[in-house]
Amino acid sequence: MCHQSVGLVSRAIEAKGVPTLSMTSAYSITSSANPPRAAFTDFPLGHTCGPPDRPEMQRSIMRDALALFETMEQPGIVDLGYGWTAPWKEEALEPVDHRTPRHDTPQYQNQDDRAAAVAAHGVGVACRAGAPGDTPRS
Amino acid sequence: MVVRQRPTIGLMAEPDRRPIDYIALTRETYAGLGYPPYRWALNEDPPSWAALGKPLSEARLGLIASGGVYRHGQVAFTHRDDVTHREIPTDVDTSEVRVTHFAFDPAAARRDPNVVFPIDTLRSLVAEGTVGELAPLALTFMGGIYSQRRLASVLIPALVDRTLEMEVDAVLLVPV
Numbered sequence: 001m002c003h004q005s006v007g008l009v010s011r012a013i014e015a016k017g018v019p020t021l022s023m024t025s026a027y028s029i030t031s032s033a034n035p036p037r038a039a040f041t042d043f044p045l046g047h048t049c050g051p052p053d054r055p056e057m058q059r060s061i062m063r064d065a066l067a068l069f070e071t072m073e074q075p076g077i078v079d080l081g082y083g084w085t086a087p088w089k090e091e092a093l094e095p096v097d098h099r100t101p102r103h104d105t106p107q108y109q110n111q112d113d114r115a116a117a118v119a120a121h122g123v124g125v126a127c128r129a130g131a132p133g134d135t136p137r138s
Numbered sequence: 139m140v141v142r143q144r145p146t147i148g149l150m151a152e153p154d155r156r157p158i159d160y161i162a163l164t165r166e167t168y169a170g171l172g173y174p175p176y177r178w179a180l181n182e183d184p185p186s187w188a189a190l191g192k193p194l195s196e197a198r199l200g201l202i203a204s205g206g207v208y209r210h211g212q213v214a215f216t217h218r219d220d221v222t223h224r225e226i227p228t229d230v231d232t233s234e235v236r237v238t239h240f241a242f243d244p245a246a247a248r249r250d251p252n253v254v255f256p257i258d259t260l261r262s263l264v265a266e267g268t269v270g271e272l273a274p275l276a277l278t279f280m281g282g283i284y285s286q287r288r289l290a291s292v293l294i295p296a297l298v299d300r301t302l303e304m305e306v307d308a309v310l311l312v313p314v
Contacts, residue, residue, distance in 0.1 A: 001241060002204040002281030003160075004179050005289055006313035009202060012294045013301055013309055015186040018200075022311040027157035034181040035311075036188075042157060046205075046242035046314050049259065052250035058259045063268055069190045069197075069308055083155065092158055095167040100240045102282075106214040109236040109248065116211045126213050 007033025021068055023048045030077060038077040039065035044088045051084070104129045179286055190308050193270075200273040200306035201228065202297060204281025205247060205254035205314040206239035214238050215280035221293040223279040225300070228272040232258055241282045242314050254314050273304040281313055 003026040010020040014036045021037040024030040025048050030038050041048060041061060050058040064080045072078065105127060108114040117126035165175050190197060206215050208224045215222070217240040226235070235251040237244045247254045257276065263269045277297055283289045301309060 001283065002239075002313035004286075005279075005281035005283050005293075006202070006204050006311045007181075008179060008286065008289060009204075009294055009297055010309075010311050011181065011185045012298050014188050016298055016302060017188045018301060018306060018309055019188045019190045020309045020311060022313065024313065026160045026313070028159045028161045029178065030313075032161060032181070033179045034183075034185055036185040040157065042155065045160075046244065047246055047253045048205075048312050048314055049253050049256045052246040052253050055252070055258065055262070058252055058256060059262055062256055062259045062263060066194055066199075066263070066269065066310065069194055075185050075187060089158060093163065095163060095170050097167055097171060098241070098243070100217070102217040102219075102240050104216050104218040107217050107238045107240075108214045109238055109244075113208075113210055113214065113236055117213050120211050121213055129216070 003029040004033050006030075007035040007038075010035035010037075019069060021065060023065060024077065027077065034075070036075045037068055037072050039068055040077050040079045042079075042083040044084060044092060047084075050082070057082075176284070192307060194308070195267055196270045197307035198271050198273055198305065199260065199269050200301055200304060200309040201255075201257070201260060201276040201312070202301070202309060203255045203276065203278045203312040205242075205278075205312065206237055206244075206280035206282075207251065207255045207278040208236050208238065210234040210236060217280065217282065219283050219285050219288060220280050221283060221285075221288050223277050223293060223296055223300075225275040225277060228257065228261070228274060228276050230257065230276075239280060239282060239314065247314070254312060256310075256312065260310075270307075273306045275300070275304065277301070 010022045014020045022035045024038045025043045050061045237247040
């Protein structure tokens with residue numbers, strides 16, 4: 001879903017004359033949304049820019065990805081050639097719904113964040129259903 | 139006795155390079171739950187194309203990330219088609235970056251936000267001269283938005299406007 005949203009945002013920005021590049025680890029979704037430039041990394045979802053705590057590899061991936069701004073001459077998805085060494089695809093291919101409930105109130109990473117947001121914005125904004133700037137739900 | 143085992147991905151000499159087809163996988167998963175199939179965006183018309191008119195080393199780069207990234211002190215995203223966005227200064231202390239999402243395991247991103255919000259990575263690339271500079275603000279949202287209509291009518295115009303206001307030369311987008 002994220003890959004779809006990003007693909008659509010990418011198309012909209014490029015249509016205003018600003019070149020865009022999307023990272024992607026979901027080839028079929030990005031292909032269907034069809035953004036101008038995409039760089040494919042074959043990682044489990046949630047690691048689009050590389051494995052955690054591997055800054056040198058992350059920089060290498062990003063250099064290769066950003067170089068596409070200067071080398072691509074037409075729309076497409078380029079496989080950067082990075083993959084995950086540990087087994088993960090068999091588990092990822094099981095048709096299991098891993099999604100957590102889609103709560104309609106802000107979902108903080110921790111209680112400290114919630115307290116800080118309440119202090120900055122008030123409980124009515126920081127904890128209400130919907131979010132600031134959101135349009136009313138029908 | 140010889141037991142034949144089917145090869146396990148990752149144990150093979152070469153990793154399986156076939157990308158997972160998440161559209162097919164989602165269709166199968168939803169069908170198993172009795173849900174109707176989701177209608178994924180299918181754009182058969184080619185995208186617009188804008189060339190980068192200067193070297194990347196002289197370009198101002200924008201960052202847009204959809205992994206539900208917010209900064210400590212900001213209001214977190216909801217998980218139900220939240221079409222708002224957050225703006226995070228690109229000189230943010232990485233220890234203040236948070237991640238909230240319903241559709242992927244955020245453990246790695248919470249340990250190292252760079253996996254979905256490559257802020258230290260991009261700052262390094264600016265320092266080494268690969269990238270000219272970063273836009274002052276990164277734009278973030280929670281991309282698990284099922285309503286393409288609300289995405290197109292609310293969130294996309296806001297992201298486009300803020301991107302154009304920052305006068306960037308190029309934009310990097312990072313989904314999860």
